[in-house]
Every structure is written in C-alpha cells, then in structure tokens.
Amino acid sequence: MMLNSKFVLRRAFQCALLVPLIVVLLGAGEPDARFKAIGHRLVCICGACGELLLECNHVGCTYSDRMRSELMDGITRGDNDSLIEQAFVQKYGPTVLAAPTTSGFDRTAWVFPFVAFVFGVIGVVMVVRAWKNRPTAVPAGGVPRIANSELDKFREQAREETDL
Numbered sequence: 001m002m003l004n005s006k007f008v009l010r011r012a013f014q015c016a017l018l019v020p021l022i023v024v025l026l027g028a029g030e031p032d033a034r035f036k037a038i039g040h041r042l043v044c045i046c047g048a049c050g051e052l053l054l055e056c057n058h059v060g061c062t063y064s065d066r067m068r069s070e071l072m073d074g075i076t077r078g079d080n081d082s083l084i085e086q087a088f089v090q091k092y093g094p095t096v097l098a099a100p101t102t103s104g105f106d107r108t109a110w111v112f113p114f115v116a117f118v119f120g121v122i123g124v125v126m127v128v129r130a131w132k133n134r135p136t137a138v139p140a141g142g143v144p145r146i147a148n149s150e151l152d153k154f155r156e157q158a159r160e161e162t163d164l
C-alpha cells in the first residue's frame with residue numbers, strides 16, 4: 001500500500017512548523033525556572049535567618065535583595081548555572097552554597113552521614129546482643145533463678161510423686 005505523496009508532504013510541513021514552536025514554548029519559562037533553581041541552591045548570608053536565598057524573610061535584610069538582583073543579572077547575561085554559583089562563592093565564600101560540593105574535602109559532608117548511620121546500626125545491634133546474652137542475675141539469697149522450662153519439669157515431677 002503506497003502512501004499518498006500529498007499526505008506525506010503535508011505531514012512533513014506540519015512537523016516542520018511544530019518543532020520550532022515546541023522549542024520556543026519549552027524555553028518560555030526558562031529564566032524564571034533557572035532563577036528559582038539557582039536561588040534555592042544558595043543561602044542568604046545575612047547571618048540572622050540562615051534561610052535559602054529565595055526564602056529569606058528576615059525583616060530589614062540588606063543582603064537578600066542585592067543577592068537576588070546579582071542572580072538575575074547573571075541569568076540575563078546568559079551565564080550558566082555553575083558560573084553563577086562560582087561567582088557567588090568567590091564573592092561571599094563557600095558558605096553561600098546550600099549544599100557542599102561533591103569534590104575534595106567537601107565530599108566527606110556527603111559520605112559521613114551514611115557512615116555514621118552504618119556505625120550507629122552496628123552499635124545498636126551489638127548492645128542488644130550484649131543485653132540478650134548477659135548472664136542471669138543471682139538473687140540476694142544466693143539461690144539462682146530457675147528458668148520456666150526447669151520449673152515445668154519440677155511441677156510435673158511433683159504431680160507424679162503426689163499421685164496415689
């Protein structure tokens with residue numbers, strides 16, 4: 001079955017019009033989305049709130065507005081995300097980043113919580129085993145406690161001996 005050449009040409013023309021339209025519409029909200037994404041990876045350095053840059057609600061904060069405008073300037077210049085973050089790190093120091101980088105000594109900030117969790121679980125398991133396997137305590141009178149299975153054996157013997 002052969003396809004109609006008019007149909008094929010019409011489909012190709014529709015696709016040729018649709019692809020640029022999709023590309024233009026997908027990039028429509030990009031500066032705002034980038035602003036939000038980068039702004040949530042940076043911390044306000046005012047020292048009073050300790051909030052993310054876009055969530056700083058400290059009354060009279062002199063840093064957050066300036067930092068937000070610097071962020072928007074970087075986006076409008078066309079800088080990529082890592083370049084903008086590096087500019088903030090150079091100006092305000094590494095504490096401006098909300099999360100540590102994944103290189104160098106900062107990698108320990110990512111690894112240490114998992115290592116601490118594993119050691120914590122191992123420690124809890126060891127303590128529970130130690131409690132479970134500890135010897136039974138001897139009462140003050142010096143007679144050791146008897147387990148329920150031993151008591152059941154003595155009860156059965158007492159029943160047999162008292163039956164006539």
